[in-house]
Amino acid sequence: MTDRESPPDPERPTEPAPPLPLAEGDRVVAPKAGGLARSGLIVSVMTMLSRVMGLARDVVVAALFGAGSGADAFFVAFKIPNFMRRLFAEGAFNQAFVPVLSEYATRGSRREVRELLDAVSGSLTVVLALLTALFMLAAPWLVWVFAPGFGRDPEKLALTADMLRLTFPYLLLISLTAFSGSVLNTWNRFAVPAFTPVLLNISLIGAALLLTPLMSEPAMGLAWGVLIAGVAQLAFQVPFLVRLGLAPRPWPNFAHPGVRRIMLLMAPALFGVSVSQINLLLDTVLASLLAPGSVSWLYYSDRLVELPLGVFGIAIGTVILPALSKRHAEQSSEHFAAMLDWAIRAVLLLGLPAALALALLAEPLLISLFHYGAMTEQDIAMAAMSLRAYAFGLVAFMLIKVLAPGFFARQNTSTPVKVGIIAMVANMVLNLLLIWPLAHAGLALATALSAFMNAGLLGWLLRKEGVLVFQPGWGRYAVQLLGGCAVLGVGLAWLAPDWQAWLGWGVWTRVSWLALLVVVGAAVYFAWLAATGVRIRHFRMKS
Incomplete structure (x- = not known):
């Protein structure tokens, strides 16, 4: 399949028809052009809500389970289907499905779009149902593969396997949710898919507070919460598809041309888009061989990095994929290049100060969020080490x-x-080199370094192909960003109390100080940018 292969119906005009309601006429038109910054802001706000609820979830789990065996078992049992969810659903499937769907929506008929949705949803359901059943049966072996260190503790291994049998159906449910979200995103309905993860966090918080006291093994309540969340998230999105007239009637059809193209695109994308997730999973495998608590230290630090990554990086990536796919279908190469340049500028605008703040405030953040109940001062110190390593790679992840x-x-x-x-092999080598002197923090640093290699090669190849063309003004912009980060760093270093003092404070004192630092840091950073000429209008970009 070449980049310029003909669309589903080559006799139709290449330009989209005038916007019509979906239910009228035979054509399904591409969504109206909207502002990428506005769409990104919508996704960012919803993602922020989801991440904040996720942190609240982790606060509850940390208070109840700390970094003990129950927490380690749950994190592994949740990480395995969650990893595969990102690999299949939000990873390879989404990246293969959205461009094909955008082409059908831009150039195809309403009937062709509906046939594609029916065939893709049915085929996806069959494949994932078989995989889910197989992996549930193989749960003990999966645990041994992904966390071999648990083999030293038969009870911990058995508990993790029991949890995995409950959490693995989440893969099927959340993949169908991701399918629904991809359709909604293609039609510029970004808010609903971005809000959906909030339901996972609500389910897990409810399970932690209400179900765990009823279980003979309390951590099993969290596994039930994952399963409940999968059902809730899928059920939430279906009505919005119905309202658009895009609710599929699943029927497997692997011979459908669109399904075949998606499958061909998915095969290599399984590695290409999810390397960072594979690297994080390798961290878990090796961390299970280290001191007890290592898996949890990496988890808590990774959760903090996921907040800016999701709010900024993933949000921008979410809105830009349908827009780029549309521009490619319309063969608008100049607009395509300008969108990529816009996305890089937006990522650096927010990613650089976020990475710096995470590194400078590692212990205060961890103490404010997790130092309650079973979470010890030693856990905070260990998690801070891996948090700084992950923060170093945040911009590359974005x-x-x-x-x-x-x-x-x-x-x-x-x-x-x-x-x-290439990046995954480099990560493996760096893991083995850095795990001995730095333990779990070495695993995080290896992931960060391999992410820089990944991002650097992607950017270099896009430039080589002439797809990424940097727009004028990058020299001035780099000076503005670096100056803003310098002002931010000086301000936080001067204002923030020593982290040992945070240990003796109550929750409201911690939250108040943290809020003050965030507000002051953001104020001085954006004040510097405004004073040096950065304006909101510079980031306006039509999809």
């Missing part, structure tokens, strides 16, 4: 999210997979 769509939107998945394999 850049991957916006550079990879530059390939996937053009239905090129072979190039990112080659880059992904």
Whole structure:
């Protein structure tokens, strides 16, 4: 399949028809052009709500289970289907499905779009149902593969396997949710898919508070919460598909041309888009061989990095993929290049100060969020080490999210997979080199370094292909960003109390100080940018 292969119906005009309601006429038109910044803001706000609820969830789990065996078992049992969810649903499937769906929506008929949705949803359900059943049966072996260190504790291994049998159906449910979200995103309905993860956090908080006291093994209540969340998230999105007239009637059809194209695109994308997730999973495997609590230390630090990554990086990547796919279908190469440049600028605008703040405030953040109940001062100190290492790679994690769509939107998945394999091998080597002197923090640092290699190669190849063309003004912009980060760093270092003092404070004192630091840091950073000429209008971009 070449980049410029004909659309589903080549006799139809290449330009979209005038906007019509979906239910009228035979054509399904591409969504109206909207502002990428506005769409990104919508996704960012919803993602922020989800991440804040996720942190609240982790606060509850940390208070109840700390970094003990029950927490380790749950994190592994949740990480395995969650990893595969990102690999299949939000990863390879989404990156392969959205460009094909965008092409059908831009150039195809309403009937062709409906047939594609029916065939894809039915085929996806069959494949994932079989995988779910197989992995539930193989749960003990999966645990041994992904957390071999648990083999030293038969009770911990058995508990994790029992949890995994409850959490694995989440893969099927959340993948169908991701399918629904991809359709909604293609029609510029970004708010609903971005809000949906909130339901996972609500379910887990409810399970932690209400179900765990009823269980003979309290941590099993969290596994039930994952299963409940999968049902709730899928049920939440279906009515919005019905309202658009896009609710599929699932019927497997692997011979459908669109399904075949998606499958061909997915195969290499399984590696290309999810390398960072594979690297994080490798961290878990090796961490299970280290001191007890290592898995949890990495988990808590990764959760803090996921907040800005989701709010900024993933949000921008989410809105830019359908827009890039549309521009590629319309063969608008100049607008395509300008969108990529816009995405990189937006990521750096928010990613650089976020990474710096995470590194400078590692202990205060961890203490404010997690130092309650079973979470000890030693746990805080250990998690802070891996948090700083992950923060170092935050900008690279974000850049991957916006550079990879530059390939996937053009239905090129072979190039990112080659880059992904190189980065994954580098991560393995760095893991083995850094785990001995730095323990779990070495695993986090290896992930960060390999992410920079991944992002750097993706950017270099996009430039080489002429797809990424930097717009004028990058020199001035770099000075503005670096100056803003310098002002931010000085302000936080001067204002923040020593982290040992935070240990003796109550929750409201911690929250108040943390809020003050966030507000002051943001104020001085954006004040510097405003004083040096950065304006909101500079980030306006039509989809």
